Amino acid sequence: MIQDKQESSLYSLVKKSISEKIQSGLYKVGDKLPTEMELCAEYNVSRTTVRLALDQLALEGRIVKVQGSGTFVSKPKISQSLSTAGKGFVDQIIEQGYLPNIEILDLRVIPADKSLSKKLKIKENDPVNRLERIRYVNDEPMQYEIAFIPWHFAPGLINDAEDCKNSLFKLLQLKYNVKIKKTLEEIEPILADENVSKQLNISRSTPIFSLETITYNDNDDPIEYSEAVFRGDRYKFTIERLYG
Numbered sequence: 001m002i003q004d005k006q007e008s009s010l011y012s013l014v015k016k017s018i019s020e021k022i023q024s025g026l027y028k029v030g031d032k033l034p035t036e037m038e039l040c041a042e043y044n045v046s047r048t049t050v051r052l053a054l055d056q057l058a059l060e061g062r063i064v065k066v067q068g069s070g071t072f073v074s075k076p077k078i079s080q081s082l083s084t085a086g087k088g089f090v091d092q093i094i095e096q097g098y099l100p101n102i103e104i105l106d107l108r109v110i111p112a113d114k115s116l117s118k119k120l121k122i123k124e125n126d127p128v129n130r131l132e133r134i135r136y137v138n139d140e141p142m143q144y145e146i147a148f149i150p151w152h153f154a155p156g157l158i159n160d161a162e163d164c165k166n167s168l169f170k171l172l173q174l175k176y177n178v179k180i181k182k183t184l185e186e187i188e189p190i191l192a193d194e195n196v197s198k199q200l201n202i203s204r205s206t207p208i209f210s211l212e213t214i215t216y217n218d219n220d221d222p223i224e225y226s227e228a229v230f231r232g233d234r235y236k237f238t239i240e241r242l243y244g
Contacts, residue, residue, distance in 0.1 A: 010043075010045050010049045011045075011050075011052035011053045011056070012053075013043075014039070014045060014049060014050060014053040015052075015053035015057060017043070018033070018039075018053065018054075018057060018062075018063075019057065022062055022063075022073055027073045028073060029073050029074070029075055029076070030072060030073060031072065031073045032069075032070045032071065032072050033054075033063065033070065033071045036050050036051065036054070039053075039054075054071060058071075059207070061074055061077055061232070061233040061234060062074055064233075074233070075234070077234055077235055077236045078093070078096065078098070078137055078234055078235050078236070079092070079096065079236055079237075079238055080092055080230075080235065080236075080237055080238070081237070081238045081239070082185065082187075082237050082238070082239050088167045088169070089102075089135055089167075090102075090166060090167065093137055098138050099137070099138050099139075100135065100137060101135075101136040101139070101165075102133055102134070102135050102136070102165045102166070103133065103134045103136065104132070104133055104161050104164055104165060105133060105134060105199075106131070106132040107129070107130070107131050107132070107157070107158055107161050107164065108129075108130055109127050109128065109129055109130070109151060109158055110127075110128055110130045111124075111125040111126070111127065111128070112124055112125060112126045112127075112128045112148075112150075116128060116148055116225065119148075119214060119222065119225045120148065120150050120222045120225055121221065121222055126150065126151070127150075127151035127152075128150055128151060129147075129148065129149040129150075129154055129157045129158065130146065130148055131148075131149070131157070131168070132145070132146045132147075133145050133146075133147075133164070134199055134200075137234075140201075140234075141199065141200045141201050142230065142231055142235065143200075143228055143229065143230050143231070143235075144196060144199040144200055144228065144229050145226055145227065145228035145229075146226065146227050146228075147168060147224055147225070148224065148225045148226070149172070149223060149224045150222075153172070153176060153178055153217075153223045154171075154172060154175075154176045154178070156175075156176075157171075157176075160175070163175070168224075169215075172223065172224075178217055178223055179217050179218040180215060180216075180217060180223070181217055181218045181220065182215075183213050183214065183215045183216070184213070184216070185211060185213045186212045186213075187209055187210065187211045187237070188209070188210050189207055189209060189210075189232065190207075190208060190229075191205045191206065191207060191208065192205060192206045192207075192208050192229070196229050200229070200231055202231060202233075206231075206232065206233065207233070208230060208231060208232045209229065209230040209231075209232055209235060209237075210227070210228075210229050211226075211227075211228045211230065212225075212226070212227055212228075213225070213226045213228070
């Protein structure tokens with residue numbers, strides 16, 4: 001037990017040291033890290049301790065292990081704000097120096113099933129706009145999303161595919177005069193299924209973030225329900241809280 005605690009403490013120190021070297025630029029994106037044996041000698045720890053540190057850094061997306069080639073420093077994670085004052089996807093990505101793009105996979109009208117009717121407070125079989133999109137950063141798929149908007153809030157949305165490549169909220173506000181008041185969001189870590197792995201070009205069972213959102217207008221009517229998944233190896237979220 002004492003040995004396990006010592007091992008855990010040592011692996012944390014090794015992990016912190018390597019992480020600091022990545023943050024400082026000593027290890028740059030794409031650089032190959034020293035081998036496990038070299039790291040054992042550098043930190044005077046066991047190979048188990050080094051592997052624990054590297055495994056944790058890999059889970060956090062700071063490094064990537066390539067079979068037969070070694071361990072390399074990963075690209076920095078994309079940051080996205082979930083705060084009320086946060087900007088939209090496109091603006092946030094541009095500010096970080098990346099090139100954003102949104103691909104429309106599908107846009108059609110469907111009848112609301114029991115689950116959708118409950119979330120959107122409409123009747124079963126009422127028409128709903130279904131919008132399926134992938135968000136890219138520098139041509140790399142980062143987010144897969146399906147949004148559902150009651151047809152009566154945006155009756156012409158099916159003809160607005162090009163506009164849906166930008167901010168959906170801005171489109172609803174400017175063209176359909178929908179006044180957005182608030183969103184209710186639930187986020188949790190899950191594993192990618194077959195469909196998500198295909199859409200985001202990642203391995204099945206890769207850790208991802210799932211974000212479910214219900215958006216309300218100024219009358220507290222739900223005007224959109226969306227299910228989005230973000231790549232866990234390339235994304236991190238920030239939340240700003242305002243007080244007073």
